[in-house]
Amino acid sequence: GQNIDQPTEMTATEGAIVQINCTYQTSGFNGLFWYQQHAGEAPTFLSYNVLDGLEEKGRFSSFLSRSKGYSYLLLKELQMKDSASYLCAVLDSNYQLIWGAGTKLIIKP
Amino acid sequence: DAMVIQNPRYQVTQFGKPVTLSCSQTLNHNVMYWYQQKSSQAPKLLFHYYDKDFNNEADTPDNFQSRRPNTSFCFLDIRSPGLGDAAMYLCATSSNRGTTDTQYFGPGTRLTVL
Numbered sequence: 282g283q284n285i286d287q288p289t290e291m292t293a294t295e296g297a298i299v300q301i302n303c304t305y306q307t308s309g310f311n312g313l314f315w316y317q318q319h320a321g322e323a324p325t326f327l328s329y330n331v332l333d334g335l336e337e338k339g340r341f342s343s344f345l346s347r348s349k350g351y352s353y354l355l356l357k358e359l360q361m362k363d364s365a366s367y368l369c370a371v372l373d374s375n376y377q378l379i380w381g382a383g384t385k386l387i388i389k390p
Numbered sequence: 391d392a393m394v395i396q397n398p399r400y401q402v403t404q405f406g407k408p409v410t411l412s413c414s415q416t417l418n419h420n421v422m423y424w425y426q427q428k429s430s431q432a433p434k435l436l437f438h439y440y441d442k443d444f445n446n447e448a449d450t451p452d453n454f455q456s457r458r459p460n461t462s463f464c465f466l467d468i469r470s471p472g473l474g475d476a477a478m479y480l481c482a483t484s485s486n487r488g489t490t491d492t493q494y495f496g497p498g499t500r501l502t503v504l
Contacts, residue, residue, distance in 0.1 A: 285432070312490050323394075323480055323495035324433070331490065368432070376488045380432035 283307045285381035287369050292387045293359055301354045301367050301384045309374020315343055315354045316368040318383065324368055327354070356386075364388045393417050394496035396481050402502045403471050411466040411499045413481030419494075421487045422464040424456060425480040427498075433480055439464060440487045468501075476503045 284306045293299040305313070312331035316324035330336055330345035330352060342355040354367055366383035373379055395414045403409040413422065421440050425433035437446045439458045453475070455467040468475055478500050482493040 289430075314492070321478075321498075321500065323498045326492050326494065329490065329492060366430075372490060376490075378435070378493065380434075382430065382432045385430070 283371075283373060283379045285369055285371060285379055287367075287381040287384045289382070290385045290387065292389060293356075295359055295361060295388055295390050297359050298355065298357050299359060299386065301356070301369075301386065303352045303354070303369035303381060305350050305352070305369070305371045305379070305381075307371045307373045307379055310347060311372040311374065311376055313343075313345055313352050314370045314372070314378070315352075316370065318366045318368055320365070327367075359388050361388050361390070394481060394483055394494055396479075396496035396499050398499060399497060400500050400502070402504060403468075404504050405473065406470045409468050409471055409501065411468075411479050411481075411501070413464045413466070413496055414462050415481075415483045415496075416462070417483055417485075417494065418461060419483035419485050420461075421484045421491075422458060423482040423484075423493065424454075424464070424466050425482065426475075427478045427480055436466070438487070471501070471503045473503050476501055 286304045315327040318324040328343040335344045340357045345352045368383040369381040370378045423438040424436045427433040436450045458464045478498045480498045481496040484491040484493045
């Protein structure tokens with residue numbers, strides 16, 4: 282079966298750095314997405330990785346290792362507004378998005 | 391600026407009373423998706439339209455139907471809502487199917503079943 286694993290919840294301090302991990306086992310791979318979802322709102326697109334390595338976009342960076350079936354989202358200089366769930370989703374060989382359940386990130390002052 | 395619009399944002403219905411949720415988009419995307427998301431769970435794809443071509447997921451209950459009268463609009467009909475159908479319903483669009491195109495989501499409709 283297809284599986285995406287993420288930690289259920291993480292806590293970090295305002296101004297710090299946090300890394301949210303995602304591991305996947307899917308039938309084929311056509312890229313990995315990270316979405317941010319604030320409570321009661323829709324997911325918003327953060328990043329897309331299809332090649333190995335680190336993609337940096339402002340305070341957010343996303344890393345992919347296809348050989349390890351592993352990705353992480355790195356958030357720097359954390360702000361209170363970063364409190365949200367972060368969803369990892371993989372595009373499989375049929376171009377279907379397989380979603381993780383999300384990691385709830387709690388930011389404390 | 392809104393690109394994917396869902397109405398209403400909050401919907402309350404009674405057990406067994408049909409309800410329709412709507413989605414519209416200004417992106418002129420070919421593909422529209424309906425997802426169901428329960429608290430702290432991953433979004434679950436119910437079905438999608440590629441243009442007028444309807445694609446139902448194998449495990450989507452018959453209680454859920456969809457209509458896409460034109461490119462811009464898509465509706466989700468729940469014929470006889472049960473308590474287990476209370477969830478956030480998300481509409482998303484993408485330019486094409488079978489590609490790496492990003493899916494863009496509407497704000498969602500939170501459905502409560504009394």
